[in-house]
Amino acid sequence: MLTGRFAPSPSAPLHLGNLRTALLAWAAARSRGGRFLIRIEDLTTSAGDERTAAVAADQLADLAAVGITHDGEVVRQSERRHLYDAAIARLVDAGLTYPCYCTRREIRDAAVAPHGPDPDGAYPATCRHLSATARHALERDGRRPALRLRADGARVTVTDEMVGTLSVVVDDLVLRRADGEVAYNLAVVVDDADQGVTQVVRGDDLWETTPRQVLLQQLLDLPTPEYLHVPLVLAADGRRLSKRDGAVTLADRTELGEDVAEVVGMLAGSAGLAEPGERLDAATVADRFALPRLVRDPWVFRDGRAARA
Ligand code: GLU
Numbered sequence: 304m305l306t307g308r309f310a311p312s313p314s315a316p317l318h319l320g321n322l323r324t325a326l327l328a329w330a331a332a333r334s335r336g337g338r339f340l341i342r343i344e345d346l347t348t349s350a351g352d353e354r355t356a357a358v359a360a361d362q363l364a365d366l367a368a369v370g371i372t373h374d375g376e377v378v379r380q381s382e383r384r385h386l387y388d389a390a391i392a393r394l395v396d397a398g399l400t401y402p403c404y405c406t407r408r409e410i411r412d413a414a415v416a417p418h419g420p421d422p423d424g425a426y427p428a429t430c431r432h433l434s435a436t437a438r439h440a441l442e443r444d445g446r447r448p449a450l451r452l453r454a455d456g457a458r459v460t461v462t463d464e465m466v467g468t469l470s471v472v473v474d475d476l477v478l479r480r481a482d483g484e485v486a487y488n489l490a491v492v493v494d495d496a497d498q499g500v501t502q503v504v505r506g507d508d509l510w511e512t513t514p515r516q517v518l519l520q521q522l523l524d525l526p527t528p529e530y531l532h533v534p535l536v537l538a539a540d541g542r543r544l545s546k547r548d549g550a551v552t553l554a555d556r557t558e559l560g561e562d563v564a565e566v567v568g569m570l571a572g573s574a575g576l577a578e579p580g581e582r583l584d585a586a587t588v589a590d591r592f593a594l595p596r597l598v599r600d601p602w603v604f605r606d607g608r609a610a611r612a
Contacts (some may be wrong), residue, residue, distance in 0.1 A: 307332030307502045308340040309371070310491070311529045312347070313359035318535030318551040319604065320506070320544045322369055323570040326588060327597075328504035329371045330576075334592035338374045340498055341366065344491075346380045346484055365553045368563055370585030378498070380490055387485040390493045390523055391478050394452065399522060400478060401435050402448030403430040403487070404441040425474035426451070450479040459514040459521075461532045464594055466510050473518045496525035507532035508543075531594075534601040536573070544604055551604070573602040 309325040311317060317325070332339045343359050363377060375410075391424045394400050403426075408589055431453065443449075452475055460470040488520035495503065510532040520527050538548040545551070548557050556566050571577035571588045575598040 304499075305332060305335050305337030305349060305501050306340065306499050307337055307499065307504060308342055308495070308500050309366070310342040310344050310494075310505070311359075312344045313355050315546070316358060316552050316554070317362050317365050317481075317572065318536075318544055318546070319556075319566075320551075320602075322365065322553065322566075323536060323573060323602070324506050324533055325366055325371055326505070326570050326585060327531075327574060327592075329585065330589040330592040331504050331531060332502060333586075333589040335504065339372065340375060340500065341371075342371045342494060342498070343377060343379045344487070346487070346490055365374050368553060369516070369567060370563070378494070380485075380494065383490075383494065383497075384485065386493050386497055387490050390489060391450065391485070394478065394525060395450075397522075399453045400450050401431055401433075402438065402477075403451045403475075403477070404433075404438075404446040404448050405429055408437070409553065416562055422590045426476070428475050431475060447481045449481045451475040452478055452522075454518060457518055459518050461513045461517050461530065463510065463532050465534075465597065465599060466507060468531045469510070469514060471514050471523060473514050476515045488512060488519060492516050492519040492523065492525060495518070496523075497526055500528050501526075502529045504531040504533060506535050510537055511609045528600050533574070533597070534599065536604050537604060539605050541603075548604060549606060574598055 307328050309328045311321060311325075341363070342478050343362075345355055345359065359379075366373075386418060391400070405426075409429070430448075430451070438448075454475050456472055456474045458472050460468060462468045476488055479485055480490045494500075513530060513532075517527050519525075536544040538544050550556055553563075553566060562582075564584060567585060567588065568577050568581040568583040571583050571591070572579055572581060575596045576588055576591045577583050
């Protein structure tokens with residue numbers, strides 16, 4: 304059965320851009336009678352601390368308020384580490400990994416012309432051929448390694464209904480960070496497959512990393528979902544939307560006197576699914592959802608009204 308999902312990281316309250324992506328993901332799945340899941344991606348946000356728990360609770364409350372219903376329990380990545388460990392163990396056993404001692408700075412300095420899917424420049428594979436002696440020397444110096452995938456120059460082609468096709472050589476991506484935490488690309492691939500996700504709708508800032516996820520799916524014998532990367536919301540000066548840009552959360556909008564139907568109408572309108580000023584509920588957005596209608600450019604958020612402090 305078609306299964307979509309929204310997977311927020313509980314690092315900050317959801318802003319209108321996040322809510323818009325969630326609404327589109329939900330509408331894409333529901334418009335085709337699909338299931339919809341919510342997953343809290345709390346691996347790198349000090350999972351378990353009080354602030355993270357509070358942010359996650361607020362995110363879930365906002366999603367519910369907007370009408371984004373979900374099937375099954377909300378899952379949290381911090382409770383699923385055994386699944387990621389098992390997948391990493393499979394790759395290790397298959398000889399597809401190696402320890403990498405490089406610091407971010409060393410990688411930046413060594414990177415040749417920017418290429419590959421990493422916005423920071425693809426990893427130049429410096430540590431791929433380290434001898435055992437060199438590894439021991441680095442460990443003696445107190446360096447803790449990250450674990451990288453031996454991608455071996457694999458070329459991956461990904462297709463997305465919104466963005467098009469991307470064909471790139473995938474770099475030796477990180478599976479486990481030097482601090483022991485599982486990397487995003489590995490966790491997301493394991494979770495999407497384990498949860499039976501068949502449709503991934505998310506912000507197009509993640510498009511460039513999608514070939515890495517597809518390579519991991521191939522190496523772990525997991526299915527590749529259908530992808531739909533939707534444009535981000537930008538501030539008037541072209542930066543990604545952030546808290547500084549005025550009334551950008553549901554709570555901010557409510558404080559300005561707007562109700563949820565107005566906010567949903569604004570989000571849907573920005574995506575081409577509503578008329579200016581129209582008030583809507585999420586179910587109507589799902590009824591109207593159709594790929595050809597979707598606006599393909601970023602939504603530039605020009606409402607400068609600040610939330611009351
Ligand atoms: N947790 C990621 C984020 O909040 C989204 C991951 C995904 O949708 O694959 O940006």
